[in-house]
Structures are given as structure tokens and as C-alpha cells.
Amino acid sequence: MESTAAKPAPEAEAPPGFTHREIMMTMSGLVIAMLLAMLDNMIVAPALPTIVGDLGGLNHLAWVTTGYILASTAATPIWGKLGDLLGRRMTFLSSIVIFLIGSVLCGMSQNMGELIGFRALQGLGAGGLMVGVMAVMAEIVPPRERGKYQGVLMAVMPVAMIGGPLAGGFITDHLTWRWAFYVNLPLGAAALLVCWFTLAKLSRGTGKARIDWTGAALLTTWITTLVLITSWGGNEYDWDSVTIIGLAVATVLAFVAFVIVERRVTEPIMPLSVFANRNFSLSGALSFIVGFAMFGGVTFLPQFQQFVQGSSATNSGLLLMPMMLSSMVVSMAGGALISRTGRYRALPIAGTILMAAGLALFATMDIDTTRTTTSLYMVVLGAGMGCLMQSTMLIAQNNAPLRNMGAATGAATFLRNMGGSVGVSLLGSVYATTLTDTVTSHMGTATGAGAGDGRFEVAQMTPQALKSLPEKVQHVFQQAVTDGVGQVFAWGAAVAAVGLLVAVFIRHVPLRGFDSAAKPGTAPEDTAQDTSTAAVA
Numbered sequence: 001m002e003s004t005a006a007k008p009a010p011e012a013e014a015p016p017g018f019t020h021r022e023i024m025m026t027m028s029g030l031v032i033a034m035l036l037a038m039l040d041n042m043i044v045a046p047a048l049p050t051i052v053g054d055l056g057g058l059n060h061l062a063w064v065t066t067g068y069i070l071a072s073t074a075a076t077p078i079w080g081k082l083g084d085l086l087g088r089r090m091t092f093l094s095s096i097v098i099f100l101i102g103s104v105l106c107g108m109s110q111n112m113g114e115l116i117g118f119r120a121l122q123g124l125g126a127g128g129l130m131v132g133v134m135a136v137m138a139e140i141v142p143p144r145e146r147g148k149y150q151g152v153l154m155a156v157m158p159v160a161m162i163g164g165p166l167a168g169g170f171i172t173d174h175l176t177w178r179w180a181f182y183v184n185l186p187l188g189a190a191a192l193l194v195c196w197f198t199l200a201k202l203s204r205g206t207g208k209a210r211i212d213w214t215g216a217a218l219l220t221t222w223i224t225t226l227v228l229i230t231s232w233g234g235n236e237y238d239w240d241s242v243t244i245i246g247l248a249v250a251t252v253l254a255f256v257a258f259v260i261v262e263r264r265v266t267e268p269i270m271p272l273s274v275f276a277n278r279n280f281s282l283s284g285a286l287s288f289i290v291g292f293a294m295f296g297g298v299t300f301l302p303q304f305q306q307f308v309q310g311s312s313a314t315n316s317g318l319l320l321m322p323m324m325l326s327s328m329v330v331s332m333a334g335g336a337l338i339s340r341t342g343r344y345r346a347l348p349i350a351g352t353i354l355m356a357a358g359l360a361l362f363a364t365m366d367i368d369t370t371r372t373t374t375s376l377y378m379v380v381l382g383a384g385m386g387c388l389m390q391s392t393m394l395i396a397q398n399n400a401p402l403r404n405m406g407a408a409t410g411a412a413t414f415l416r417n418m419g420g421s422v423g424v425s426l427l428g429s430v431y432a433t434t435l436t437d438t439v440t441s442h443m444g445t446a447t448g449a450g451a452g453d454g455r456f457e458v459a460q461m462t463p464q465a466l467k468s469l470p471e472k473v474q475h476v477f478q479q480a481v482t483d484g485v486g487q488v489f490a491w492g493a494a495v496a497a498v499g500l501l502v503a504v505f506i507r508h509v510p511l512r513g514f515d516s517a518a519k520p521g522t523a524p525e526d527t528a529q530d531t532s533t534a535a536v537a
Helices: 020-055 062-086 088-107 112-140 143-154 156-174 184-198 213-232 242-264 272-276 278-298 301-307 313-318 321-341 346-363 371-398 402-443 451-460 463-467 471-503
Strands: none
Touching: 020 062, 020 088, 020 112, 020 143, 020 156, 020 184, 062 088, 062 112, 062 213, 062 402, 088 112, 088 184, 112 143, 112 371, 112 402, 213 242, 213 402, 242 272, 272 278, 272 402, 278 346, 278 371, 278 402, 278 471, 301 371, 301 463, 301 471, 321 371, 346 371, 346 471, 371 402, 402 471, 463 471
């Protein structure tokens, strides 16, 4: 049997030809759409306290974000498959429209229940935006050239991460929280207008839509129960409680049923055949691990910056700039390297090493760690992110046939988002448990609360409230935050190290070229998908 390294990437059919000018015009619409999706949560986050004050429902605050993430994650593979069946232009434009409708309804919400429901509608559209951007790029740009264009998209991340909180704070302070949602309208209209014209040459799809609604329902059930387990376990309910055990059983049953359904239907939401390819499966596993380590770790860095280093919420966003800039520079450099050499295998290996090293460095922080030191750690972590964000997607797309490109892109995006959701939930439990235990054991009743109220005091603590407490209490709480964040980063580093073990098994498969795809027998890129890789995996 031939080695996987000798097998070329699968190619089903050549996409429509796009000139450089047409690609750049299309990229402008994709950049706006990507910015729209990434900015939303960043802008809304600073407005949440004001929203709660206006609408009430503090106990349901987390679901404003969780509902959005769940809907977005569940919808990602569905949008990907719809793009394969109906064409990417129709589905991408539809996702923009749904996102904008959700934005308007969120801004008009009169209570927390309405807001959560409309945020879920927003999430449905956002899932289509994220997978649509990557799938459209996969159709118009050859893999060998794709790296440099993906580097341009990566530049959107620092803009969203830094500009989002600043814009959200300004809107909340000077307008009203409702404009945190209405601000999506001009951006969305611009993306809709540009993409309406620039995507006209995209393929029309493979045929009539035969949506696997049963698979979609099972996938949504599986995701929801899994996220609820990781969110509620150890917090709302004990891990051995009837609720958590019941959710675990439901998760397993939903997953097994989903696999059975996907193996039998004609047009599965997530074609299991793509996982027969060794590199695709490894890139999917790496995407999950990257999402877990990266999102799970970075989410808690502002806790250290605000509680221990005394940064404001706005400044903590600005302090992430070294990580974002490092990620952007390395991503663009990596994309240029891939375009010039056609080699990509070193990127996921280097990325996992740098990510593990960056997270391990963060795990060593103490109360006296300076902002300069954390900035240096961010550069290391950001470099790892830059190596991994585009290389994992490129490997997945390069090892999937064009007819399933949307579903394959959706699967890869889904796995990364799932990793992030599970990582944030599980590491959040680690952080909360460590924080509470440290405060309880070292401070006792020093907060002025009864011993049984220690958990309540911890849950209600804010950076502003901490500054009003005695210095001894501040020190104990800051040490607790440091311990909790240290545990989070230590676990994140361990997971990233597992990612390195996965990355080293990825084999080099020549990047296919669209020019040769139309000439069977003239180049290796025109061969059919290699399903024998599963046998040698």
C-alpha cells in the first residue's frame, strides 16, 4: 500500500476561474463579514452589565453568550452542507441576512428571555458567516496561494479583539446598549452589497437540497448536552448528581445516533467519509485541541490583568495587543511561506510547541509579575496561534474533495468551536473551584461574611469592589486569582502538548492546484480522494 505522503490531495472538480482583481474584490466582502462576526461578541460584552440593569434577569446573564455560542456551533456544519447543496453565494448571503435580522430583534428586546432567543437567532447567522468565509475562499483561491489571503483575514482578529471592547464601551456610555446590536446593520449591509456582486461566479451547488434534519437535530442535542455538562458540572450541580449523569447519558446516546444516521443518509450534515482521510482526521483533532487550549486559556487572562495587575476592562483589552499582533504577523508570514514553498507541515508542529510554551509561561505568573513580562508571554502564545489558526484549516481543506468543501470546512470549524466551548467550560470550573477553595482556606470570615457565604462573596467580587476592601483581603483574593489562573494555564499547556503529539503524525500531502485539476492525467492534483489513508493511519 502506498504511503499517505505520496498521495495527492483529492480533487473532485475545478472551481470557476477568478482573476486577482476579482479575488481581491471578493476578499473585501469576506473581510467585512468576518469582522461582523468577530466584532459582535466583543462589542456586546462591555454592555452586558447595563443590559442586565435595564432588562433584569441576572441569573440568566450567561445565556446571552451561551445561547449565541451554542446556536453558532450547531449551525456551522449545517451551513457548510447547505453551501455544498445550494451553492455558497445563496447560503452566505442568507446567513448575513439572518444575522442582521437577529441583530435588529436583539436591539428591540424588552426582556432577558427575548434577548436570549434573539441572540440564538444571531448565532445561527454567525455560524454561516464563519464557515462561509472559509468555504468561499477555498473555492476561489488555490490552496498554494490560500495562505497569504488567510493572513489578510487573520488581521481582522486584532481589530475585533481590541476595537470591539472599546466600541462597546463607547456605545454603552454615550448612546444606549441597543446600539451595540444596531451597529451591525451598516457593516452587514456593506458585506451584503459587496458579496451580492462578487460571488456571482461561484458554483451553484450539487443539486436540490436534501437536508439531513434528523442529523442536524441529533448534532444540536449532542452539542447542547455536552456544553451543559461542562458548564454545570461542579458549579450548578455535583458531578455525580442525577442531572449531570442524565446529561452524560443523553450526550452519548445523541452522539451514537448521530453517527448511525450520518452513515445512512444520502446527504449527511457531516460526511463521515472525509474522516477516512488520515490528515483530515488529524487536523480535526488538532482543531479541537487548539480551540480548547487557546480559547480556554486566553479567556481567563483578563481576570489576572484586572484583579491582580489592576487594569481596567478597557485597558485589559488593549493589553492583549501583543498577542494579537504576534498572531497576525506570524500568520501572514506563514501564509507567504506556504505560497512560496508549498510546504506546511512544520507550521502545526511549531505552533503547538509555541502555544504550549506560552501557556506554560503564563502558568508561572505570580502577584508580582509585571505587564511587560505578560506581554512577552503573549508574543510567544500569539506566535503559536498564528501558526495554527490557518494551517489546521488549510490541511483540512486540502484533504477534502471540492464537492464536500463546505461540509469539510464546517466540520473543521465546528471542532475548533467545540474545543473552545468545552475548554472554556471545563477550565472555568477549574478556575472557580481553585479560586473559591483558596479564598475559603486563607481568608475565612475576613470578608465580613459568614463562613457559609464565602462562595457568594467570591461570585460577587468585582475589580472595583476589591479595591474598597482592606489590603490583607485584597492580597488573599489576588493570590487566589493567581492560583486559579495558574491552574487554567497549566491545564491548557498540557492539552497543547497533546496537540504536538497529534501534529507530528500529519503527513505532507502536495497542495493541489486548480490549473492542473482540469487536466486529468497531467498532474497529481487531479486524482480522486484517497480513502486508503484510514488503513495506514
